[in-house]
Amino acid sequence: MYYTNPQIDRVHRIFDQNERSGYLRLDLNENPDPIPVDIVKDVLNNITPEFVSQYPETVQFQNRLAGYLNTSPENVCLTNGSSEAVRYVIEGFTSVKGRIVSVTPSYFMFQIYSEMYDRNIVQIKYNDDMTMDINNIIDALTDDTELLILLNPNNPVGNTYTTEEFERLLDEAERRKITVLVDEAYFYFYPVTFINYALEREHIFVTRTFSKLFAMAGCRLGYVAGWKEGVKIVQKLCTPHNVNGFALAFAQKLLDSPDVVDAMIAKFNEGRKYLISKLDRLGYDHLGQAGNFIFIKPKTDADLIVDRMKNEHKILVKSYNGIGIMGKCLRVSIGGKECMERFITALTALDK
Numbered sequence: 001m002y003y004t005n006p007q008i009d010r011v012h013r014i015f016d017q018n019e020r021s022g023y024l025r026l027d028l029n030e031n032p033d034p035i036p037v038d039i040v041k042d043v044l045n046n047i048t049p050e051f052v053s054q055y056p057e058t059v060q061f062q063n064r065l066a067g068y069l070n071t072s073p074e075n076v077c078l079t080n081g082s083s084e085a086v087r088y089v090i091e092g093f094t095s096v097k098g099r100i101v102s103v104t105p106s107y108f109m110f111q112i113y114s115e116m117y118d119r120n121i122v123q124i125k126y127n128d129d130m131t132m133d134i135n136n137i138i139d140a141l142t143d144d145t146e147l148l149i150l151l152n153p154n155n156p157v158g159n160t161y162t163t164e165e166f167e168r169l170l171d172e173a174e175r176r177k178i179t180v181l182v183d184e185a186y187f188y189f190y191p192v193t194f195i196n197y198a199l200e201r202e203h204i205f206v207t208r209t210f211s212k213l214f215a216m217a218g219c220r221l222g223y224v225a226g227w228k229e230g231v232k233i234v235q236k237l238c239t240p241h242n243v244n245g246f247a248l249a250f251a252q253k254l255l256d257s258p259d260v261v262d263a264m265i266a267k268f269n270e271g272r273k274y275l276i277s278k279l280d281r282l283g284y285d286h287l288g289q290a291g292n293f294i295f296i297k298p299k300t301d302a303d304l305i306v307d308r309m310k311n312e313h314k315i316l317v318k319s320y321n322g323i324g325i326m327g328k329c330l331r332v333s334i335g336g337k338e339c340m341e342r343f344i345t346a347l348t349a350l351d352k
């Protein structure tokens with residue numbers, strides 16, 4: 001008997017169809033400034049035919065990552081990008097029709113996974129100025145809520161939580177026995193982390209990725225950190241050998257090269273400072289306190305600018321609708337000063 005899962009059939013997904021090679025890619029929050037070519041060469045020099053032919057060895061890297069996070073290997077599970085970690089947390093810690101509380105606008109995969117697994121996701125709206133009143137989240141937490149998903153910082157809005165706000169949310173979740181997932185995909189661009197809560201308490205997970213600051217989106221590597229029993233459940237859901245050997249080799253090299261990582265952070269900070277000062281000087285409203293992305297309110301039509309940036313300047317950016325008082329905006333990934341100069345030159349040429 002042929003069978004198609006109607007639940008999956010109903011899910012509406014949009015896969016990125018852009019031909020992106022040869023473009024300055026500021027549309028998907030990658031790091032537009034790649035890792036140094038010497039690092040790439042070093043890693044590839046050590047790749048042997050056997051490395052390619054054999055399943056990846058994860059134990060050594062898992063130990064290295066655990067050391068880096070100051071925890072033990074049982075507290076972390078490696079995943080094929082952090083989007084896979086999010087999926088497994090939703091699959092493992094919520095039930096069919098189970099209630100999930102999150103925020104909107106937010107990373108779209110929370111909604112997609114909830115639909116895939118037939119969960120009941122309740123999304124709390126940001127205020128019109130894109131700030132979040134955490135009382136609105138707290139009010140939405142009920143005894144039958146199974147998972148609270150927070151982003152630190154949020155994509156696309158860039159908002160964050162103070163420690164006091166975060167602890168209030170955690171306390172309420174704990175009181176109602178709700179598992180908490182904190183997505184920290186943009187850690188490093190925004191240096192405040194809540195990972196210690198995940199490593200010290202139970203029923204809190206933090207997901208992170210090597211796709212963003214570490215500029216390894218093409219390799220696919222992420223992880224989830226949390227209490228041992230919880231991490232064990234996530235691990236059980238993983239496909240065998242779910243992470244790629246090349247990703248592990250590049251990630252190991254970066255963890256062993258803190259100077260390179262520091263230089264990447266410095267480059268980003270310089271680019272961000274430059275971009276914001278230019279936007280201010282040019283009289284643009286913008287929004288996004290944290291993360292490697294920013295919303296810009298254009299003076300003319302956002303969709304038209306997206307098209308013309310692509311066709312005339314070979315720069316990819318995204319348009320967003322309904323960003324509160326900002327209305328229709330451009331969302332632009334932030335990179336080093338050179339990338340941002342190119343973007344500002346194109347924006348000033350087109351947006352008039």
Ligand SMILES: Cc1ncc(COP(=O)(O)O)c(C=O)c1O
Nearest residue numbers: 081082083107155185209211222
């Ligand atoms: C908030 C957030 N979480 C997770 C991800 C997934 O990243 P990856 O699967 O590449 O680790 C993204 C990617 O854009 C994101 O914006």
